[in-house]
Amino acid sequence: MIMSFRWYGKQHDSIPLQYIRQIPGMRGIVGALFDVPVGEVWPLEKILELKREVEEQGLLLETIESVNVHEDIKLGLPSRDQYIENYVKTLRHLGKAGIKVVCYNFMPVFDWLRTDLAKVLSDGSNALSFDETVLRGLTPETLVEEMYKGSNGFELPGWEKSRLKELQRLFALYKDIDEERLFENLRYFLQGIIPAAEECGIKMAIHPDDPPWSIFGLPRIVTSKKNLERIVNLVDSPSNGLTLCTGSLGSNPENNMPEIIRYFGKLGRVAFGHVRNIQIHKPGLFNETAHKAAEGSQDMYEIMKAFYDIGFTGPIRPDHGRMIWGETGRPGYGLYDRALGANYLQGLWDAICRQEGR
Ligand SMILES: [Mn+2]
16 A cells, blocks of 8 residues: 555645655655646656656655546547547556556536535534535535635636536536436547556546535436446456545445445455545535544544455555644645544554554
8 A cells, every 4th residue: 555645736735745755654646737728638748747846755656636537528529539539648648657547537517526615623623515405505606606715715626717617518518418328428438548548557547426426417427336336347457447535435325435445456446545534414414524433434444454455555545634723725635634644544554464464
């Protein structure tokens, strides 16, 4: 397991790499080029420059999150072939730079979604939260406004203005896309990119939809064990892998995360772990919490034990954190609580290794 930390690059992150390297046991950076518009080829020189920066601090850059998928691919428009060609070029550049895992998602229009980016918890910290009843009172446009208001001036990944300025047009285009069509469009995309990913030694790692159910009537398919099974079978290749995100997939209590990790681990399809905790109050109402098991609804010991038992050697990152100790920054992506999370997960991991006699 390579303990890793998401970093937005020196232009876009409030946290310097020098701080991240001081987190005990931290080995990897999960990075991306945030200045390249979705659909365009990532220039090799820029990838190598990012890699150099990370390596100068004694950290690894082997994981990318995300190379976003152009909406035309998800919609299955004729223009998708050009975007798939560009995606393949990006993968070839990433392969040349020694990247091993590429996280991506296949959510129509919206990426991850919350109704409050700073819900105050009982200890005075704040965290991202989701309330289905609040969402029902919002339109897509008012939701986008709320997200901008709560973003503390940071561009939120998946909520780039360029992607969202054409909401009405996109919603109209998705009118005819149901889950079956979306599966077919995912298959077409995977058939186009997985051979190249194999050649480059890259594992593609699809991220679960967050939350894992339909939003504003848009189809969502990366939502359950059954659907993940269908996805890994769309193209039968070790490069067609999964990001198992305990906070997003796990926000539906029907998704048993340790069991899902074990199941897809045995198939060799777990490429990346996002490990975080959430407190589920009832279906459709949850907030993010500290990583510690007792703070939420996820059995963090069993989750880490499952990663251990499948012999996982890939990256795991502590996904989102709360805002604590007066820190301000990009919602979900402060330094302090994610550092605590990384340390907690490694404590569990160390104890499991010791128990297992390693
Ligand atoms: Mn995640």
